[in-house]
Amino acid sequence: MEKVEARPAAPLDIVTRVGAIDLLRALTMVLMIFVNDLWSLKDIPAWLEHVGRGVDGIGLADVVFPAFLFIVGMSLPFAIDSRRAKGDNDLQLVWHVIGRSIALLVMGVFLVNGETINAGATGMGAVIWDAVCCVAFILIWNAYPKTMPIWLQRSLKALGVLILLVLAFIFRGGEDGQLVRFAPQWWGILGLIGWAYLVSALVTVFARGRLFVLVTAWVAFSLLSLAWAAKLVPAPLHIIPEPIIDGTMTALTLGGVVMARLFQIFQNKKENLRMTLVFTVIAALLICLSLYTRQFWGLSKLAATPAWLFLCSAFTLIAFMALYWLSDIAQKGHWFKPVRPAGTDTLLCYLMPAFLYAAIDLLHIELPDPLLTGGMGLVKSLLFALICVWIAGGLRKVGIRLKL
Template sequence: METIEPRPAAPSDSVTRVRAIDLLRALTMVLMVFVNDLWSLKDIPAWLEHVPRGVDGMGLADVVFPAFLFIVGMSLPFAIDSRRSKGDSDLQLVGHVLGRSIALLIMGVFFVNGETLNAGATGMTALVWDTVCSVAFILIWNAYPRTMPQWSQRGLKALGVFILLTLAFIYRGGEDGHLERFAPHWWGILGLIGWSYLVAALVTVFARGRLAILIGAWAAFSLLSLAWPAKLVPAPLHILPEPIIDGTMTALSLGGVIIARLFQIFQAKNENWRMTLVFAVIAILLIALSIYTRQFWGLSKLAATPAWLFLCSAFTLIAFTALYWISDMARKAHWFNPVKPAGTDTLLCYLMPAFLYLAMDVASLDLPAPWLTGGIGLFKSLIFALVCVWMASALRRIGIRLKL
């Protein structure tokens, strides 16, 4: 019996880099570093911060992480098509996905343990822990130049692995008298991204551009997002990690995959206005779903409610569409030059605050109280985020570039 294989997207529209995705990723990462620094400030607007657990609402900080998950999904069709165009098989793609997911999970777990570290029992502060972890991550996952001898690369990677193993061995967390050993207490931001990426990437690999499969997968995980808080998920499925079985995180990434695939289809036909109209309709439907489901479980990032999933997906889609018209159509991408490195050296940028915080601590740099208050404090946090971007850019220029 003859089998009809789905026609892959044309290379011209599938592997071309979309500036708007890079810029959206860059702006999201800058915002992530910015909101993560708000702890150092006082007397700032409450709408900038995370909404406490159990409260129905959402602040700016609650939008950043889901936007990043959505962007992870948006990158997948282009990345997978690019690898296929270079000859990668499905087995090779799955291997790459597994390796990248494991790397993110490892990073997430190490950072999570730093949150409960007992400095006296471990022999180092949380700032030192995060920085040493970041050094090890760079040693292991740096994209070393091809001119560098293989033995040197393997030696540096082995050093990074040794550092992590040593940290895990000496780690002690919790309070004196009730010390805990190194363990995955939860997955952390990078770990949550890793689980979402794992499922969304595998779906994208095997869907081979078939929109119906992608939409079906998104619908399935969106239904899980509805079923999980209603305690309707069958018990046998509870063996899966919560970031997968609760549906919300994975649905965010799969939503990005669908939008990227629609983008490829419309771009192949040069139908920008029709694409914009379709995206606008999708955003309206997502907002309507958010309003409807909010009455049952509220709007909450910490509870990962369906309303949060739908609303943040809509916001990210709107932001992407606006950036596409500004950067790719109006050719104004240069407006965002100061933050562009955060779109291409994203993970490296995420690691930079650890180095900067430690440097400030070692130098005993205590900023005056007015610099940490109100509008001036917010400006300080913005500069902090931009400095992290510029640090990542400087490291890239000397050959340090993380590639999972």
């Protein structure tokens, strides 16, 4: 039996995919596409949407992104153990982490610039910008078949890089008379994930499975979240990217890392009931922390408050436990087969709406008002999310899948 304190590598029989993590990732991605499409609807329940800035509260849309960050963390110990089992050393792991982080930051910056694009000055609107960016992302980061000639793979990747360079050069944003050039803005969703992933993955690499180190890192970034909310972080430290220095994003991801490591420990001992009890207690403590800190800084996604960090961590942990008992223990994972591609081709799924929106724009498709209103509108947005998942699954079958 391996010791928790020293874990240089994991045996192959321990490095396995956990069905509940894939399912939780899949369901979270479906929800992410669904809530991102709510802008197209009217007369829908307010609790489905984001809570406004400065408002103390939370909606469904405010829970999805932190859940995804938590799941990114849950995947890390398994992914790093797997790469170690294949022979990667720490230096190789660090370079892999840096490479993935840079890819996410690049994607985030390009997509976020589309939000302020000046269509007339750039020569294309936001919808087409996003679609062209996503084409370039796929060309650069697609996992090409090993049978494809290396020269062709490199040519396609180079074409993707060239497309991004041209887009960055021609981009103009802002209002006429006050145009701005291409630049990092708030990093975008993928960029935020990239920064949180960078720190959390490096911590996971050097922790080498030591639970004490992982818990200490989570506590440190949770305290940093409290300090940021209380405006106690010294000004010189503000040069550090906000997704890191505000503590919240990284704490969400590290929370997932800690829970995954605990899961590994309990799984190795086959103590599912004890694990469920421990996880339930942890979720309850997180909810208590959320309730306590809410009185000081409120509950807000846009302000990334500590209460939001703790509550969303608890929600995601509870969802994971439920899915683990349903899929891994009761063997009912096949119930979720329609959304399974979103758990394995997650990034590709995330990019799919850009192509559908571009197609709708180019074909001048206008849905009738009843399909954009109330309950029927919600059904439309759910079908939209499922179509994105199914298209991504189909693209995988023809050799298109993103691998960072």
